[in-house]
Amino acid sequence: MTDFKAQFNYSERAPLHLLSPLASPLVIYIEPSSYCNLECIFCPQHIAKGQFPKHNMTCEVFEKVLRDLKNFESKPKLMRFCGIGDPLFNKDISQILEMADRSNSVERTELITNGLLLTEKVIAAIALNVDRVIFSIEGLSDEDYLKFTKRRINFDKLICNIRDLFITKNRKCKIHVKIHNQAVKSIDRRQLFLNLFETISDEIYIENLVDLWPELKSNLGDDSGHRFDSGTIPNSIVCPQIFKSMQVNADGRVQPCCVDWKALNIIGDVNAEDLSSIWINRPMRRLQKLHLECKRQTFSPCSGCVHNEYSEKDNLDAQAPAILERIRVIESRSDESYPYPQ
Numbered sequence: 001m002t003d004f005k006a007q008f009n010y011s012e013r014a015p016l017h018l019l020s021p022l023a024s025p026l027v028i029y030i031e032p033s034s035y036c037n038l039e040c041i042f043c044p045q046h047i048a049k050g051q052f053p054k055h056n057m058t059c060e061v062f063e064k065v066l067r068d069l070k071n072f073e074s075k076p077k078l079m080r081f082c083g084i085g086d087p088l089f090n091k092d093i094s095q096i097l098e099m100a101d102r103s104n105s106v107e108r109t110e111l112i113t114n115g116l117l118l119t120e121k122v123i124a125a126i127a128l129n130v131d132r133v134i135f136s137i138e139g140l141s142d143e144d145y146l147k148f149t150k151r152r153i154n155f156d157k158l159i160c161n162i163r164d165l166f167i168t169k170n171r172k173c174k175i176h177v178k179i180h181n182q183a184v185k186s187i188d189r190r191q192l193f194l195n196l197f198e199t200i201s202d203e204i205y206i207e208n209l210v211d212l213w214p215e216l217k218s219n220l221g222d223d224s225g226h227r228f229d230s231g232t233i234p235n236s237i238v239c240p241q242i243f244k245s246m247q248v249n250a251d252g253r254v255q256p257c258c259v260d261w262k263a264l265n266i267i268g269d270v271n272a273e274d275l276s277s278i279w280i281n282r283p284m285r286r287l288q289k290l291h292l293e294c295k296r297q298t299f300s301p302c303s304g305c306v307h308n309e310y311s312e313k314d315n316l317d318a319q320a321p322a323i324l325e326r327i328r329v330i331e332s333r334s335d336e337s338y339p340y341p342q
Helices: 059-069 093-103 120-129 142-149 155-166 187-197 275-279 282-292 307-311 317-332
Strands: 027-030 078-081 108-113 132-137 174-180 203-207 245-248 253-255
Touching: 027 059, 059 093, 059 275, 078 093, 093 108, 093 120, 120 155, 142 155, 155 174, 155 187, 187 203, 245 275, 282 317
Parallel strands: 027 078, 027 245, 078 108, 108 132, 132 174, 174 203
Antiparallel strands: 245 253
């Protein structure tokens, strides 16, 4: 039976406010491609077209990432393939997924895609090498996609490809299908979404379309509350993202936040540095301290970002002074030994 559930289960999360700063990131975001075959009207691919560089990650860069992950004290909980583009746009995505699975460098892997570039080869690679694939559905017809993504697609073929993945023999991956609330505003359309996908998925959900990207208006004018549960929007100061994750961009540059579409907060480059060193280097520490010192609103892109409020459940505000003190103790040690919380 298909479960109606959000991407994240916040009830089972580690107490980030007590464990920060962490010895190893909980999540490693990998951007296989910054190209996309869609131009969703709420995404930088449409709103900020031409304002960011586009690359496809090479297998050599990804292999370097996998080697570096072995240098962390503990395995990251999750490797998530996503980014400003669609991972399937990278022609080497099947090989990249196979490399990730063989490496055993993280506890779990996930891939987020619109699913339109699924082929027989890619379906096989996802089925056998990924723990969960998340399909972002943007409408319920060819006409919907033209409205929301500015592209003509074959919606029936998309459903068939997801079905082919669902029935793949020895499938390892769990299939999660989600759609944004703007595409299913009526009860009838919500039911149609369920009818189309609940028999070819393991998890299904309707997410609120929110302002995910800093300094860009992306929710089509409808404030429906928190992205995952429609709850009250808090006033947060400290961003949890920069204490639990970092993203390796398609060109190898590293940033601490997966929604920094302009790549303003670059903290390193895996082409020249070890990923485990980047995690605790000065640029990363400086960014964390600025947040802990309540200076988030003094620099971009953090000043124009509401990801904290609309798409997060972890909250570090109450523990900010204690976390800041722990970081200062670390920095005061000449040998840079790191007293990680147990």
